[in-house]
Amino acid sequence: MKVFQVLKSGFLTTVQDLGRYGYLKYGVPISGAMDTFSLVTANFLVKNDPGAACLEATLIGPELQALTDTQIAITGGGASPKINGQNVPMWRTLKVQEGDVISSEKIKSGCRFYLSIRGGINTPLILGSRSTYVRGKFGGINGRPLKAGDIIECFDVHPVEKAYALPEELTPEFKSPFTAHVVLGPQKSMFTKEGIKIFLSSQYKVTIEADRMGYRLEGPKIEHKANVEIVSDAILPGAVQVPKNGQPILIMRDAQTTGGYPKIATVIAPDVSLLGQAKPDDIIVFSEISLRQARERFIKFYKLLSSVRKILK
Amino acid sequence: MKTKGYPSARYFPVGETALVVEFGDEISPEINSKVIALNEKLSKAEIYEIEELVPTYRSLLIRYNPLKTTYTQLCLRIKTIEKTLIKTPVETKGRKIAIPVIYGGEYGPDLAYVAQYHKLGEEQVIALHSKREYRVYMIGFVAGFPYLGEVPDEIATPRLEKPRLKVPAGSVGIAEKQTGIYPCEAPGGWQIIGRTPIRLFDPQQQPPALLKPGDIVKFKPISEEEFKTIQNSTQKEPFTFLR
Numbered sequence: 001m002k003v004f005q006v007l008k009s010g011f012l013t014t015v016q017d018l019g020r021y022g023y024l025k026y027g028v029p030i031s032g033a034m035d036t037f038s039l040v041t042a043n044f045l046v047k048n049d050p051g052a053a054c055l056e057a058t059l060i061g062p063e064l065q066a067l068t069d070t071q072i073a074i075t076g077g078g079a080s081p082k083i084n085g086q087n088v089p090m091w092r093t094l095k096v097q098e099g100d101v102i103s104s105e106k107i108k109s110g111c112r113f114y115l116s117i118r119g120g121i122n123t124p125l126i127l128g129s130r131s132t133y134v135r136g137k138f139g140g141i142n143g144r145p146l147k148a149g150d151i152i153e154c155f156d157v158h159p160v161e162k163a164y165a166l167p168e169e170l171t172p173e174f175k176s177p178f179t180a181h182v183v184l185g186p187q188k189s190m191f192t193k194e195g196i197k198i199f200l201s202s203q204y205k206v207t208i209e210a211d212r213m214g215y216r217l218e219g220p221k222i223e224h225k226a227n228v229e230i231v232s233d234a235i236l237p238g239a240v241q242v243p244k245n246g247q248p249i250l251i252m253r254d255a256q257t258t259g260g261y262p263k264i265a266t267v268i269a270p271d272v273s274l275l276g277q278a279k280p281d282d283i284i285v286f287s288e289i290s291l292r293q294a295r296e297r298f299i300k301f302y303k304l305l306s307s308v309r310k311i312l313k
Numbered sequence: 314m315k316t317k318g319y320p321s322a323r324y325f326p327v328g329e330t331a332l333v334v335e336f337g338d339e340i341s342p343e344i345n346s347k348v349i350a351l352n353e354k355l356s357k358a359e360i361y362e363i364e365e366l367v368p369t370y371r372s373l374l375i376r377y378n379p380l381k382t383t384y385t386q387l388c389l390r391i392k393t394i395e396k397t398l399i400k401t402p403v404e405t406k407g408r409k410i411a412i413p414v415i416y417g418g419e420y421g422p423d424l425a426y427v428a429q430y431h432k433l434g435e436e437q438v439i440a441l442h443s444k445r446e447y448r449v450y451m452i453g454f455v456a457g458f459p460y461l462g463e464v465p466d467e468i469a470t471p472r473l474e475k476p477r478l479k480v481p482a483g484s485v486g487i488a489e490k491q492t493g494i495y496p497c498e499a500p501g502g503w504q505i506i507g508r509t510p511i512r513l514f515d516p517q518q519q520p521p522a523l524l525k526p527g528d529i530v531k532f533k534p535i536s537e538e539e540f541k542t543i544q545n546s547t548q549k550e551p552f553t554f555l556r
Contacts, residue, residue: 021364024374025368026514026525028516029456135499138516185325186326231339232370234369234374239327257453268328268329291384297329298329
């Protein structure tokens with residue numbers, strides 16, 4: 001079912017779902033929404049499956065015209081969305097009528113917003129996911145970001161009976177400085193004590209080199225012991241690599257799957273989702289937690305998503 | 314022969330969702346065989362807490378579901394399996410695959426440099442590169458990129474000082490003692506000595522990559538005419554040339 005025509009593409013708008021799992025061994029990154037919480041919530045608000053494909057907009061959102069009546073929700077970074085020029089709230093089910101134009105302002109808080117559409121976006125499943133992996137040129141709409149003239153198709157399902165809203169106390173705030181909880185390692189032994197101390201006690205700024213692959217950060221230099229390289233091994237989103245210059249690189253969802261820089265720490269999954277909203281010039285502070293605490297935070301995050309689902313039922 | 318790698322495997326947490334089992338910190342067939350053996354054992358064991366296995370040069374990354382297990386529990390489970398592996402080493406005989414390559418000219422812009430660097434003729438570089446069987450150590454960097462090793466010392470060459478912004482799909486390169494093939498156009502600093510007409514990655518196929526760790530690759534020099542014929546025939550059915 002044709003639901004939207006793209007009038008303006010925005011800065012970088014892609015189709016994303018929860019990601020592509022099981023193909024790292026073939027060099028295929030996980031991809032998927034940078035901010036999992038906002039994607040899943042956007043889906044719940046229009047009674048989609050949590051992992052239905054949505055649009056992920058970056059900094060400047062797209063302009064879309066509805067080709068049919070539908071329902072949408074917009075979550076994530078604050079973008080002052082509008083329907084036909086009238087402000088509409090985020091984190092809520094919104095009714096859209098044929099001919100309506102959806103637009104937004106430049107994102108003020110956070111970096112990305114998610115637009116879910118009732119039924120979910122229907123692009124071909126590639127290796128089990130609809131997520132766009134731009135560098136590999138597959139997934140989403142022909143493996144590329146949206147462009148003007150594209151048609152967004154969705155699964156045809158009956159409309160949602162009522163409108164939902166995420167309670168304010170559950171609505172996340174995306175404000176710099178971001179605290180990223182980390183478990184040290186797997187290569188913490190390659191750094192000096194002083195290096196680890198500096199990493200955990202300093203502020204790191206997201207540089208302009210920040211995209212879906214990862215963020216280069218800038219701050220006090222992190223010192224290695226002797227070697228500055230390892231024999232390449234696997235990297236996951238959340239890994240904090242430190243190359244020779246001592247400036248950390250935070251690995252995100254479209255990153256290459258192997259790398260030769262030692263990893264001082266790994267950001268826990270819930271905070272990788274949060275950092276999906278960090279943009280250039282934002283500050284990240286790394287805070288060490290134990291593996292037990294990390295697991296507790298993961299379980300808490302999972303419970304939070306389940307409670308969001310219950311509230312929106 | 315001296316056994317390479319750590320006396321016993323080392324386990325490290327990778328955040329709360331993964332762990333890594335390291336067998337050593339160098340590039341060697343012995344270490345890589347252990348990685349592949351554990352990978353196969355764990356794939357077959359169908360441990361439901363495990364979500365994904367990623368074999369690399371010298372370690373196996375294990376992604377798991379922290380709702381179903383803890384790091385300590387899972388390590389114990391894996392260690393029991395890993396121990397049996399040392400007692401009865403798993404034979405990991407990879408498939409043997411011949412990859413056709415046209416060397417030099419526009420297809421291999423760095424062949425002349427590699428030859429000059431080692432004071433060899435281009436033909437000698439081709440002969441040295443194509444005579445050896447290479448092990449696929451891992452797939453990484455970009456989708457379907459095989460890390461192969463190791464090339465003879467006579468042709469091992471450092472990376473370019475300034476990486477190229479675009480290396481064409483199919484390019485065969487050398488970086489120190491490694492050799493590899495770019496499955497798609499990508500930026501890269503490897504010395505490009507040739508190009509293969511075959512496709513190494515296609516997201517529409519299952520599995521999507523032609524090669525997997527443990528496979529044995531041998532390069533077969535071909536002419537420009539052969540290059541074009543193979544290129545045409547592999548357009549529709551990318552991996553059929555295997556059989």
